[in-house]
Amino acid sequence: MADDADWAADLDRYGMRRPFLKEQSIWAVWLYRRGRRLDRRPPGLGRKLGLAVYWGLFRVIETVTGVSLPKSATIGPGLRVWHFGNIFVHPDTVIGARCTLRQGVTIGNRHAGGPTPVIGDDVEFGAYAQVIGGVRIGNNARIGAMSVVLCDVPDGATAVGAPARIIAAREAA
Ligand SMILES: CC(C)(COP(=O)(O)OP(=O)(O)OC[C@H]1O[C@@H](n2cnc3c(N)ncnc32)[C@H](O)[C@@H]1OP(=O)(O)O)[C@@H](O)C(=O)NCCC(=O)NCCS
Numbered sequence: 001m002a003d004d005a006d007w008a009a010d011l012d013r014y015g016m017r018r019p020f021l022k023e024q025s026i027w028a029v030w031l032y033r034r035g036r037r038l039d040r041r042p043p044g045l046g047r048k049l050g051l052a053v054y055w056g057l058f059r060v061i062e063t064v065t066g067v068s069l070p071k072s073a074t075i076g077p078g079l080r081v082w083h084f085g086n087i088f089v090h091p092d093t094v095i096g097a098r099c100t101l102r103q104g105v106t107i108g109n110r111h112a113g114g115p116t117p118v119i120g121d122d123v124e125f126g127a128y129a130q131v132i133g134g135v136r137i138g139n140n141a142r143i144g145a146m147s148v149v150l151c152d153v154p155d156g157a158t159a160v161g162a163p164a165r166i167i168a169a170r171e172a173a
């Protein structure tokens, strides 16, 4: 199953045997990686058929799991999504390596057509965290559960509340 390095890193973050039977979110992560690989294939019938299957599966998995990871988003290796439901990532979002999402997380724009977040590496999102607009979230940052982030968050910082305030910095890993 580990047929690309990013996907191998995702599997590593799930860190369990048979994750497909235990964690619905991995269905969405798997499809995201498949979609990225399809986009890199040369044009032709194979790619066209692959994309038709991809879009069908995308709608089914998005609806069944409530995890929406469009293939146009850029997501680094080692994504871990804890639980499922109401997890929406805007198609233009950039997410670094080894990030952790949880149920209810939204990463998107603040106004229709507006800019979207750029997330660093090793960022942890608590349940129902909302990060909206053209904000930058630094490496090793933590976003508290139920927080609404409207401003940049420095490397290693923790942001909590609605609107979020920065409460602490920690050593970068
Ligand atoms: C953000 C978080 C990582 C901070 O943890 P921490 O560094 O141990 O911080 P503390 O618990 O010492 O709290 C520091 C301050 O932030 C406040 N705070 C912490 N988390 C908060 C949150 N999610 N929303 C609002 N305020 C929060 C605390 O009340 C405290 O405020 P005070 O100094 O005025 O008393 C943690 O609180 C959190 O939200 N984790 C997400 C966990 C999660 O999603 N669990 C669900 C699993 S499915």
Ligand SMILES: CC(=O)OC[C@H](N)C(=O)O
Pocket: 082, 102
């Ligand atoms: C619901 C809950 O507390 O789940 C814990 C889980 N390990 C997580 O970090 O999300």
